[in-house]
Amino acid sequence: MQIMLYDTTLRDGTQREGMSLSCEDKLKIARILDDLGIHYIEGGWPGSNPKDAEFFRRVKSLGLTHARVAAFGATRHAGNRCEDDANVQALVAAETPVVTLVGKSSILHVEQVLETTREENLAMIADTVAYFKQRDKEVVYDAEHFFDGYKLDPDYTLATLAAAARAGANCLVLCDTNGGALPHEVAAITREVRTSFRAQGLPEPDLGIHTHNDGALAVANALAAVQEGVRQVQGTINGYGERCGNMDLIPVIANLQLKLGYACVSRAQLQKLSDVAHSVAAIANLNPDPHAAYVGRSAFAHKGGIHVAAIEKVESSYQHIDPTLVGNTKRVVVSELAGRGNIRVRAEELGLTLQGVEGNVVQRIKELEHRGFQFEAAEGSFEMLIRRSAVDYAPPFDLLDFTVIVEKRGNHQITSQATVKVRIGDQVMHTAAEGDGPVNALDGAIRKALLPHYPELAEVRLVDYKVRIIDEHRGTAATPRVLIESARGDERWSTIGASHNIIEASYQALWDSLELPLLRSRERQNRKSS
């Protein structure tokens, strides 16, 4: 049985306190969701957030191969016509194949929050669904506060669903908006919905489920609904969302597919789960939860001696699944570092040979990771480390000294300047630059020194700059880790630096980011001339 996955990280997920995504971030996440095999991507609420219009415009040319994009909005306002309703028209302007309409399904909200009548609310649902069906949209109806409304007034709540169904909605989503429902209630009420449709002589509806984690039950509530015949599950990556979060799609996908035999994504896509969880966290600049079910760094980590001894005898003795199924790995918490075998495999993947220096490379990685580097996020710096380990390595340049000065005088603008000394062959360049902040000034000064010798660097752009603090509790003496992403045409590489000093960490990442493209150009040149 196929389950349809509906992701709302880009809309409901961003309601999480402290989370905000730029349009660029949202496009990156959309691509990741598409690769994972998500069926629907809810991109935003064009009526409430003018920034979302840009996303819907740009996502069209993103070339998604699998996912359908949905725009989210409310049913028309009371007394309005859809044609005159600004929110409805913002949904039209989004030009998505799917429109998701949230409507009031609880009498409390109809009468006390919306302050309209039962009849007008039913008309608002029916009109708005019909309006988009006439425009050939796939319409998803989100029945807000469905379970709470059902407990107050089951007949009215069911009538809102019937109104959406009769108007042609393709899927009716039962929402536990406040997140307080319990699994046995979700199961019983979902059964009631099916019974009531049969009793009214309506065709069997396609149902969806949308849960929140206020009772720490979002995942269980979604499973309970699926076991009662619901076919669409709505959630977010890592459970991001308002208050206690939305339902986390990651464990739901794994539980449904590995334990209950439903089809969600392909076997290969399932193996991306861990990567997806970590990449989305990185884009949102949030620390991934190491204890997250299935995909956390600690999810298959064994600490105690007895457990470790047992898993050496029988791999499954303290693991509920084989971690490789979701792209995670078993880990014994003692030594976490990569062995020689792993390093060789990764070097080969990059087309490099290690010339028998694996031991040195492993040693160097251990040292650097102890100081806060993390090479899994910085393949470019990993590549540089391997290249520099070659006995005949000839660096294209050498950074000797730098000085960075940041000054603020009274109410004047703050100024930042940097000077660098760079050796290129037998020449030493001494250059200076001002910049928009100290790292930008440093970047400018290094480029000034290198450009006369390496004009090809003009094409290299720095496209991403991230800072994460490790040891946060050490206050301003904590260790910043800097990640830089650079590009030249379609080519991309990530480099890293880590130091108590954020300027030094940036300098390390900048150095790698500029040296790597010079080496790659040199190789291409050599290949052409040979």
Next chain:
Amino acid sequence: MQIMLYDTTLRDGTQREGMSLSCEDKLKIARILDDLGIHYIEGGWPGSNPKDAEFFRRVKSLGLTHARVAAFGATRHAGNRCEDDANVQALVAAETPVVTLVGKSSILHVEQVLETTREENLAMIADTVAYFKQRDKEVVYDAEHFFDGYKLDPDYTLATLAAAARAGANCLVLCDTNGGALPHEVAAITREVRTSFRAQGLPEPDLGIHTHNDGALAVANALAAVQEGVRQVQGTINGYGERCGNMDLIPVIANLQLKLGYACVSRAQLQKLSDVAHSVAAIANLNPDPHAAYVGRSAFAHKGGIHVAAIEKVESSYQHIDPTLVGNTKRVVVSELAGRGNIRVRAEELGLTLQGVEGNVVQRIKELEHRGFQFEAAEGSFEMLIRRSAVDYAPPFDLLDFTVIVEKRGNHQITSQATVKVRIGDQVMHTAAEGDGPVNALDGAIRKALLPHYPELAEVRLVDYKVRIIDEHRGTAATPRVLIESARGDERWSTIGASHNIIEASYQALWDSLELPLLRSRERQNRKSS
């Protein structure tokens, strides 16, 4: 119906990667658990951890008024007598009123991990339970891998329970040791246990449940078991534990008591839940999860304008319970979407009056949020903004100028130094400091200038420093946003800065972090003297 709460934070909880508790910490937590009304406190595993002996010795004189203390250990080793078994004797030496014995209930573990026979394992269980019953202990039997074992060989798994029951165990705990069970399985297998006891003519057993969160279902699994008649629930505060954690007792207590009508603790004790979650996190030196169900700082936080407007009309419209029942509070998040009403509500919560300048404050917040500030994460800076908006505001100091210099010469250590000019009353202080990075140097220089005038700042500690990059695609010219958390005793405040220049952003956040405690001290002083 009374549910017995069994806490294993001090034993299974400490298996969490990165968590360790001193004996002092454990005693503090035991006192908190007792106040909360927990019925059993599992203090440690004296056989595996010699440090635990000290806890069991000292806990006797702690004067717990309610909780019974349990020592945890395994059944005797194969071929041993209890009298000669070191682990069993360590349990005796702990001198606790309750002994919790873990035994193998899965045939896989009996044959392949323990490498003994079915019969010997049954004898190990029976002998060890009987041994402690003869010594007048309350005996809890933890049936390890119960659900996994049942799926492999139900008869043998049930036979292990019967062996413990016949030997006199007071409670039989069904453990989902690997954390992979699903709620419908837990419910069905729990029913089977009761049926099998009746079929064997054994008296109705007292059952317990012990779950882990590897499928993100630990809370749901515990509820499913209770709904099938289980009376003891085992878990940890905040769900601490190995891999993905143990079942979190906090939401289980709240769900059972507020939603399912079971009795767990008193109404007054229930109101301590939020404090308990935060205090235990503080003792364990872990950040509390702001999104934790019921007790997280964000659990009742409302961000969007529509939700905020709705809860002003009907308090329960976007809340699953009244947050005061669990000692939490509703909170409106200050953000760029917030209007004047929100600002007034927030100011009142802080005990400040706006003196008719709401309009200016809203305008200023909009300007700053446009430049990258985000006040929802920085209540301290929000408070400073309101305080500074008062017409008669007299700042305790004024930062005039600063210079930061970071230098690297060849292979020498990098150095960072800062100078600042600070006006305090009619004096101008000019100070300099070196530091572990530029921000640390700046912090040092500012404190040097202020300390002679404000010695109370010596108590103010910087406990957290975070950097987030906004507009990441702008490369090294992107905007860093700096968040600083500071503390004085139990008091905490967060401040923010945002600028293209990371040094300036840090400087803004530092400024607020030092000005705020001076104002608060001044007010306390005024209240005392008036």
